[in-house]
Amino acid sequence: MRYLKIFVISLIFSWFSCEEGLTQDSYSFEILGKLKTYSASEIESSRWSIGGETLDRDYADYHAYKEYLGPSGAKRIRLQGGWAKSEQVKGVYDFEWLDKIIDDALSQDVQPWLQVSYGNPIYPGGGEAALAGGIPTSEEALEAWDQWVEAMVNRYKDKVKEWEIWNEPDISKKMTAEEFAAFHVRTGDIIKSIQPDAKIIALGLAGLSRTEYVKSILDILKSKNKLDQFDVLSFHGYNSVPERSYSAVAKLRKLVNSFNPEIELWQGENGAPSTPKGQSVGAMTKYDWSETSQAKWVLRRMLGDMGHGVDVTSIFQISDMQYAKGDHFAGLNSKGLLKARSDGSIERPKIAYRAFQNMATVFSGEISKIENADIQNDNEDLMVFAFHKKDKKGGAITLWKAEAKPTDSMETEMVNFHVTHVKFKKPVFLNPLDGTVYNLNEENYAKKGNRIFFKNIPVGDWPVVIVDKNWIDLNN
The missing domain is CATH 3.20.20.80 (Glycosidases)
Structure with missing residues (x-):
C-alpha cells in the first residue's frame, strides 16, 4: 500500500441543540445522510x-x-x-x-x-x-x-x-x-x-x-x-x-x-x-x-x-x-x-x-471478527479489523492510525488497501464521530475475484468504518 498524499479535512463542529448534536463539513465523498441510531x-x-x-x-x-x-x-x-x-x-x-x-x-x-x-x-x-x-x-x-x-x-x-x-x-x-x-x-x-x-x-x-x-x-x-x-x-x-x-x-x-x-x-x-x-x-x-x-x-x-x-x-x-x-x-x-x-x-x-x-x-447484535480476513496494508501503525454481523449480508472494516494518543487534529492520509474473505454488496463510508454516511463509488473500490481493492480512503487517528449499506439505516 502506498500513501498518496496528506491533506487536512476541516471539521466544523457546532451544536444546534442537545438533541441534534454535531454537524460537520463533509469529506469529498457524496453524502448519503446521517446514521439513524437506536435506543x-x-x-x-x-x-x-x-x-x-x-x-x-x-x-x-x-x-x-x-x-x-x-x-x-x-x-x-x-x-x-x-x-x-x-x-x-x-x-x-x-x-x-x-x-x-x-x-x-x-x-x-x-x-x-x-x-x-x-x-x-x-x-x-x-x-x-x-x-x-x-x-x-x-x-x-x-x-x-x-x-x-x-x-x-x-x-x-x-x-x-x-x-x-x-x-x-x-x-x-x-x-x-x-x-x-x-x-x-x-x-x-x-x-x-x-x-x-x-x-x-x-x-x-x-x-x-x-x-x-x-x-x-x-x-x-x-x-x-x-x-x-x-x-x-x-x-x-x-x-x-x-x-x-x-x-x-x-x-x-x-x-x-x-x-x-x-x-x-x-x-x-x-x-x-x-x-x-x-x-x-x-x-x-x-x-x-x-x-x-x-x-x-x-x-x-x-x-x-x-x-x-x-x-x-x-x-x-x-x-x-x-x-x-x-x-x-x-x-x-x-x-x-x-x-x-x-x-x-x-x-x-x-x-x-x-x-x-x-x-x-x-x-449491535451478534458481531464476530472475520479471523481469516486478509487485509493488506503497509503501515504497521494502522489498526484494521474486519467483522461479520449475524443475519446481515456483507461485512464491515474499521481502520485508524494507532501510533499515538488521539489529538484534536483532523489530519488524515489517503490510503489504498485490499482485502479478501470480506464480502460487500454495497460498501459505504461512515465517520462515527458525527454519524455522517458517505457514498463510495468505483473510484474508491473495485472487486477482482475474491479481493476488494479500496482506494483513496481517508484515515486519521480515529476509527472510520467501511460497512455494507444493509447494516445501517439513515435518518429521513
Missing part, C-alpha cells in the same frame, strides 16, 4: 455497556442523566451497590435510591450489573466507602457485610443477573491478594446460595500487568473448588494510547484460559477526560484532552476491544462526576460522555456521546 429498547443484544458508577457516593445524579441512558444504545449499565449509602444505621437498610435506578434502567431495556462495594465505617473494622479502601475485617463488620449482601441479592435476584465483587482490590494497600480471595469466596457463596444462576464478575482489576495477582486468586479459588465464582474477569487498565493495552490483555486471556476457557474477559471501566491537563481528577489527567480527543479515544477503545476479542466493553462513564474530599481524589472527573454542571445536572451531550451512540447502533 437500547430497539436493540436486541450487544457487547456495549455504559458506566453508572459513583452513584453510591452521590458524585453523579442518575435522575439527571437517565433520559440519555436508553438512547445511548448501551445494553448494560455498571452500578455500585453502596453498602455505606444503603445502611447508615446498623441493621437498617434503605434501598429506595437503588430501587429507582435499577427499575428505571430496566424500563429502558438496559440491564444493570451490580457491584457489591465498598466498606462501611459505621462498623469498627468496616473499611472505607472509597476507592482503594479496605474490605471489612472485624467479626462484627464481616457479619454485617454478609447480611447486607444477602439482603441485596434477595431484593434484586429477579432483576440483576450479573454481580461484581468489589472494585480494583489490586490497588489497595490494606489487603493482600490472599485476604481478598477469602473475601471473594465468602461473598460469592452468599450470591450463589440465593441465585445459583448468577454470573459473578471478578476483580475489576486496575492494573493489566498484574497477572500474578490474578493467578494467586485463581489458584486459591481452584484449591477451594470455587472457580464457579469466577465467570468473568473484569479489567480496567487506563492508557492514553488504548492499543498499547492489548498485549497485556492477551496475557490475561491466556492465564484465565489455563484455569477455565469459559471465563469471559470484560473491559469493565475505561474512559478518557475531556478537559485540559489540570482540570480533571483521575486516570490520564496528566495529558491535555478535549471533547474531540476524548471522542476519538472512546471509539478506539470500543473498536479495539472488539477487534481483540474482549467480550464486553464498558465506557466510563455516562456523566461527568464531582468527587468529594476524603475519597481517592477530589474534584471534577470529566470522563463523562455527558457534560455535567457542578450540581450534577446535564448541560449537554459531548461529542463522545454521539460517537458511542453510533458504534452501539452499527455494532
Whole structure:
C-alpha cells in the first residue's frame, strides 16, 4: 500500500441543540445522510455497556442523566451497590435510591450489573466507602457485610443477573491478594446460595500487568473448588494510547484460559477526560484532552476491544462526576460522555456521546471478527479489523492510525488497501464521530475475484468504518 498524499479535512463542529448534536463539513465523498441510531429498547443484544458508577457516593445524579441512558444504545449499565449509602444505621437498610435506578434502567431495556462495594465505617473494622479502601475485617463488620449482601441479592435476584465483587482490590494497600480471595469466596457463596444462576464478575482489576495477582486468586479459588465464582474477569487498565493495552490483555486471556476457557474477559471501566491537563481528577489527567480527543479515544477503545476479542466493553462513564474530599481524589472527573454542571445536572451531550451512540447502533447484535480476513496494508501503525454481523449480508472494516494518543487534529492520509474473505454488496463510508454516511463509488473500490481493492480512503487517528449499506439505516 502506498500513501498518496496528506491533506487536512476541516471539521466544523457546532451544536444546534442537545438533541441534534454535531454537524460537520463533509469529506469529498457524496453524502448519503446521517446514521439513524437506536435506543437500547430497539436493540436486541450487544457487547456495549455504559458506566453508572459513583452513584453510591452521590458524585453523579442518575435522575439527571437517565433520559440519555436508553438512547445511548448501551445494553448494560455498571452500578455500585453502596453498602455505606444503603445502611447508615446498623441493621437498617434503605434501598429506595437503588430501587429507582435499577427499575428505571430496566424500563429502558438496559440491564444493570451490580457491584457489591465498598466498606462501611459505621462498623469498627468496616473499611472505607472509597476507592482503594479496605474490605471489612472485624467479626462484627464481616457479619454485617454478609447480611447486607444477602439482603441485596434477595431484593434484586429477579432483576440483576450479573454481580461484581468489589472494585480494583489490586490497588489497595490494606489487603493482600490472599485476604481478598477469602473475601471473594465468602461473598460469592452468599450470591450463589440465593441465585445459583448468577454470573459473578471478578476483580475489576486496575492494573493489566498484574497477572500474578490474578493467578494467586485463581489458584486459591481452584484449591477451594470455587472457580464457579469466577465467570468473568473484569479489567480496567487506563492508557492514553488504548492499543498499547492489548498485549497485556492477551496475557490475561491466556492465564484465565489455563484455569477455565469459559471465563469471559470484560473491559469493565475505561474512559478518557475531556478537559485540559489540570482540570480533571483521575486516570490520564496528566495529558491535555478535549471533547474531540476524548471522542476519538472512546471509539478506539470500543473498536479495539472488539477487534481483540474482549467480550464486553464498558465506557466510563455516562456523566461527568464531582468527587468529594476524603475519597481517592477530589474534584471534577470529566470522563463523562455527558457534560455535567457542578450540581450534577446535564448541560449537554459531548461529542463522545454521539460517537458511542453510533458504534452501539452499527455494532449491535451478534458481531464476530472475520479471523481469516486478509487485509493488506503497509503501515504497521494502522489498526484494521474486519467483522461479520449475524443475519446481515456483507461485512464491515474499521481502520485508524494507532501510533499515538488521539489529538484534536483532523489530519488524515489517503490510503489504498485490499482485502479478501470480506464480502460487500454495497460498501459505504461512515465517520462515527458525527454519524455522517458517505457514498463510495468505483473510484474508491473495485472487486477482482475474491479481493476488494479500496482506494483513496481517508484515515486519521480515529476509527472510520467501511460497512455494507444493509447494516445501517439513515435518518429521513
